[in-house]
């Protein structure tokens with residue numbers, strides 16, 4: 001007997017059947033099922049037939065169908081329940097992180113008519129779009145308090161430079177950024193982050209997103225694997241997907257990313273990339289232990305993988321010693337280090353940096369100019385002077401104190417109203433957000449939606465997971481919320497928690 005799913009796929013393939021899929025077949029069948037989920041033909045919670053049965057119905061090998069199921073699982077379109085089968089996810093990944101009504105409306109605007117003219121790559125990117133239209137207010141995670149940016153001091157420097165701008169600073173950039181800024185960044189990273197680098201290894205980018213795009217384009221090939229933390233930062237998923245890099249989620253524990261152990265690890269295909277946030281795991285907050293760091297470096301050396309260290313907010317650690325970078329742990333580590341000014345200055349600046357192994361630096365500089373046509377040299381000169389004059393370090397010191405105070409207020413409220421266990425156990429006293437843990441059967445997406453109706457932005461923790469086993473909770477950013485606004489906003493949020501009770 002044929003299944004509904006089998007019938008549907010045969011209808012879509014038309015008279016030539018699976019031959020219409022083109023090569024490779026496994027990719028074709030995956031795209032076909034994904035399309036049916038995206039347009040609602042396969043409704044949420046529908047059970048997919050066992051891979052063996054679907055393979056028989058379509059006249060394909062079981063491996064072909066299994067590949068498709070695994071890829072759909074990794075991207076969150078389906079989930080597997082042990083013993084009972086594979087089901088279409090209740091919430092498709094395209095609604096990931098778009099928990100607010102406005103975000104959902106914005107996503108709806110790009111479907112389905114605008115999708116039809118797009119390439120498969122473009123469709124994949126838009127189908128998984130996650131950036132929120134709201135970027136400011138309680139409790140927006142990851143956004144610093146931009147109202148405290150010392151704009152007068154910055155404007156003074158900028159105004160002086162603009163009085164007599166050297167013509168070459170108004171032209172295209174080349175060679176990885178303004179030498180003065182690369183020097184200032186290298187000095188900061190050596191001192192504050194124990195990164196082993198000289199200015200010629202530093203490349204200025206338009207933020208971590210662009211840095212990762214460049215890394216993946218220059219070092220990755222279609223079909224290769226990237227290990228990503230589970231849960232992880234959603235922002236890099238689109239970059240990996242459009243480059244056809246397969247994401248493999250690796251669980252994190254209180255010591256950071258876990259590696260497959262012993263013999264099991266030897267059979268695992270070597271990933272081309274391992275993306276980690278060792279100083280402050282995003283989003284849960286663990287610090288990678290020294291033992292795990294050494295094991296990760298050893299693994300990457302042995303298997304020829306590149307570790308990409310995303311050091312997005314490590315300047316903000318409120319107690320204990322700063323956590324040194326993974327890159328600096330040994331000379332010539334197989335690590336590409338990426339950092340950003342988004343948290344320390346302001347996100348709209350769109351400025352970040354890569355620290356490359358010396359042998360790759362020249363190639364990356366040339367490729368950067370070829371792909372993105374570098375520029376913003378006046379801005380780079382301003383930031384360089386801001387750093388050299390000590391204003392950058394002073395601003396970080398001030399903001400560290402402020403964020404520590406705001407974190408303490410919010411953590412105190414969580415503990416008072418929901419108990420200490422409601423603060424995620426991996427969380428450390430650092431960063432710009434904390435994670436409020438919810439019971440496993442709570443609907444964190446529904447809570448985020450209810451909160452957004454009351455003007456409170458929170459992000460559901462479950463949406464940061466790629467696989468089918470998720471934790472429930474909420475990311476609450478405190479950095480951009482004035483102290484006196486934290487308690488009233490938290491009270492509004494408390495009133496929404498009931499919305500997450502499953503009936």
Ligand SMILES: Cc1ncc(COP(=O)(O)O)c(C=O)c1O
Pocket residue numbers: 142206207208209210233235277282310312339340341342347351352
């Ligand atoms: C873990 C992580 N990496 C990277 C970024 C983005 O950095 P950028 O603004 O430099 O692209 C963020 C932003 O929230 C982040 O949380």
